[in-house]
Amino acid sequence: MSALPLFVTCPRGVEPLLLTELQGLGAVALKERPGGVAAEADRETAYRICLWSRLASRVLMPLTRFPLTDVDGLYAGARAVDWPDLFSVQRRFAIEVAGRSAAVTHTHYAGLKVKDAIADRFREACGERPNVDTDNPDIRVHLHLDRDHATLSLDLGGDALHRRGYRARALEAPLKETLAAALLLRMDWPARAAEGAPLWDPMCGSGTLVIEAALMAADVAPNGQRPRFGFEAWEDHIPAVLTRLRDEATARAHDGRAKLPRLIGSDTDARGIRVAQDNAQRAGFADAIEWRVADALSVTPDDLPPGVLITNPPYGERLANESEIIKLYSLLGAHWARAFGGWQAGLFTGRPDLAPRMGLRAHSIHALFNGALPCKLLQFQVPQTQSAGAISGGEDFANRFAKNLKHLRKWAARSGVAHYRIYDADLPDYAVAVDLYATPEPRVHVQEYAAPKTIDPVKAERRLRQALGHIQQQLELPASHLHYKVRKAQKGDSQYQRQADQGRFFTIDEHGVKLAINLDDYLDTGVFLDHRPLRLRLQREAAGKRFLNLFCYTGAATAHAAVGGAASSVSVDLSNTYLDWALRNLALNGIHPPDPSRRSSADNPHRLFRADCLAWLQEQAEKGRPPQFDLIFCDPPTFSNSKKMDGTLDIQRDHVGFLLNALKLLAPGGTLYFSTNRRGFKLDPEAFAEWQVTDITRETLDEDFKRPPPAHRAWQFRDPRPVVRPVSPWGR
Missing domain, CATH: 3.40.50.150 (Vaccinia Virus protein VP39)
Structure with missing residues (x-):
């Protein structure tokens, strides 16, 4: 085989990056397609792509493409392939089906017809058939249904290439490794790493972004830990080529690990940090990455020079409700501006509509998909501020809040009151109510009175961001102790309806009476x-x-x-x-x-x-x-x-x-x-x-x-x- 036809798949939105990567790995005749890139490569380049591609989901080698009219035509097309020339009857194989066709609507049945065709072709040639192993096959055959055509390919990787081997377990909705790599490439991380810039993911979850950043910075082949590739089960496989490529990758990794910049992953979830540490150890970076249990809204870079901030904020189960997401975006933007001036920041989110709440202008936006979820990578240059820790704007609110707080603290101490309202829309532009609770540690409950339609939403978002920032700063609270909700006009008993499902109660003492409060699940x-x-x-x-x-x-x-x-x-x-x-x-x-x-x-x-x-x-x-x-x-x-x-x-x-x-x-x-x-x-x-x-x-x-x-x-x-x-x- 002098030139192999390839179709290299990737997450949607990553195709331009993948084309550039394949070009750098030596592939030719490159054509960008939805969901991947068509290419040609010699044997060594095909092996190299499987070993070194950070973006490829699968490396498929098309064997045949034929018209598809019905399942009998599918069987005939599959049987026409000389399967015994490709792999031995002793090899185990599996069929994977993707795509859609009006002629063949049941993908499982389509896979069975291809399996039968392969088995019958082997019986005809060898007198016996290979075994099927859907969990751990030697050869994986890929069937793609494309309306009125079908394509049969060999999966050269043997399994999805995003499975690097270091992630034994993950938290909810983790980023695939290939998508994480794409985000880092969009942030120009390899060049920044070469300059010694640090990287920090302040909401790292199971650590995928930071570990992929380490693999890039250390010049480690992303699939170097893979025990075997699908092409190793070919009859035409040349082991010496793969051995040479693996040796080359080992040498590059040895040199690259000595040049790693500072890499930090932090998260409020201690369980997630333990998972990230385990993953990093399996990836070979046990001592190269700093892991911290810390709130993204309070971490500071200390003595680090400006570098790269990149994160995929949590949503769904990890946040209580829509109000918590709004709070996160508002405080995150304010905190970055206050603490990370000069850093390049990347926010990968399925909620780009909330980006204006950050108060930072994105200089670059890239559309990508996290599975089926449309997302965007927003890139910011965090502006340098003259006074670190200062909050930009909202001085009127800050002054009134500070005045109220000073007065009410003295009154509360005299009166034996531990829970009180500090501010209640005292200034028309800052329409929030702020209640302080001793639980016994201080917690604050902030309710924003929803702005009428006559108010510019951009101004309302900016004022809320300023207010939340000043509240957190003056009360010296971690963000997790600031509970935010939007108070809109209610109908009937809707104010009593559940807003979230945390089920977390705190006990307060009011004049010797113990009372249970819930700061997350209900409006009140x-x-x-x-x-x-x-x-x-x-x-x-x-x-x-x-x-x-x-x-x-x-x-x-x-x-x-x-x-x-x-x-x-x-x-x-x-x-x-x-x-x-x-x-x-x-x-x-x-x-x-x-x-x-x-x-x-x-x-x-x-x-x-x-x-x-x-x-x-x-x-x-x-x-x-x-x-x-x-x-x-x-x-x-x-x-x-x-x-x-x-x-x-x-x-x-x-x-x-x-x-x-x-x-x-x-x-x-x-x-x-x-x-x-x-x-x-x-x-x-x-x-x-x-x-x-x-x-x-x-x-x-x-x-x-x-x-x-x-x-x-x-x-x-x-x-x-x-x-x-x-x-x-x-x-x-």
Whole structure:
């Protein structure tokens, strides 16, 4: 064989790079095709491509191409090939099928027809047939279906060439080695490595990008560890050629390893770093790569000169939700500008729409595919900043945030408050709410009020990036302790819908009451900070009383009342999720057995009921002798059209009937507290003329919520009748 026809496949988008690589390896007659490059090569060059190509997925040698009309034609075309001239009957073989054809729609059946054709050709020539081994064949035959034609090829590599042999296991959705190599070539890494530039992947996962960078910089043949190639099972194979090429590769690697620049891979996932270390050891770079467990949003280059930053940010399972992805991109761009000035940065992402949030202008964009997922490699020259660590822009926000933080820290220390709101859209251009929680380590919950359509989205993204950067810097928090969400206009009970599925709870202490909060999975955390004074009031007034919590949400107010010594309590809500959360809060304080099956058990003084509060109140009010409570708290949603309800709730429209029914359950001398977040809400005073009604809004807003307009309105309803303590069926 003087010249072999080849078709070298690669990931989509890599074809131009592969053509250049094949040219450098000695191939000729190069033609770029979708998904690969057609070429010609002599035997040594074909061997060299299998050994040295960093980009090729498979090196196929076409044997025949024929029209395809039906499966019988497929059999005939395959049988026409002189298979015994290519490999011995003692060799094991396998069929791989790719492509599509209207004539042959079932790829497995197509593979069986080719297998039968090969077996029959061997029986005719040798009297016996070779065995099939789909897991570990000596010869792999590739069938490509291309509409009305079929091509049969030998796979010279024998297996996909991205399997270098160093990656025994990987994390979720790893980059294939060939795609990682393509990204590095787009970043001109070989030239930069030769100049001694360092390389850092700050979200390295199982380390593929860094290990491929090491293979390139050390001039190591990417497939040098492969125990055998498919062409070694040819009848026409010349072992001496491969031996010479392997010896040459060994010598080049020996010289190249001595010239490696600094290579660093870091990730927050310690498990991923352990996997990366194992992979690097198998690749022969156990001591040549630095691996760190570190947050990409806090690492700094220290004494390293400017080099190459390249990463494939995680998505899906490794991030909680869309908000976490937005946070990552916003903070990553700000951090790179602050800490990595002068570096060349490459971001490979399936979410190029989020690139503007980074605040860096990409000077080059390349479209590539990660499997079937369209992605882009964005390349940035990170600008040098005059003051390392400085955040560009947002000084007005930074000053207001710092002023609020200084004042509120002093107030919180005096008041015994550990969790408070630092900032709430104080400046119109920076529409975020920032809550600080001690869990016990500080964590911050940031909610961005979604900008109206009249606001330029580029400006909104820039302001959010600046705000997040200043928040993280002033509170000195790792990015993992900054929890970000977008707060949009909600319909019905959608604000209570799950945003993510982390299932991670933290316990906070509020005036001696333990409460569970969730900073990731829901729009709200489970504790409304603006109700802190009202919960404390309930706690102080609850001793010996029968307490009713309507629209109880996560039962925080119930926990306060129970800790305050309430004789009994009833908590009502329509959501099983939040009733279970309320049960968790009671159990944290030793009030209730942590058994959901007993949350409404008759022998428990603190009971939880799943019900529509409006219907439940109506039912209780219509009883001849309704249960009575000494202390009632109700903080209904402003509007709800939950599918679990009969009808809808509009608190402005429905508050009179709702509250009158609740007041029917109030014992003589009892107190009902009503709160609403409805902007512009007006209580109907005439409807409650027989009750002592007091607006206590100002008394229920702590220092962190005194900015106008008030976060909520609150009223106290007192029953003027003398106190009588009848026996209640709802508790002692």
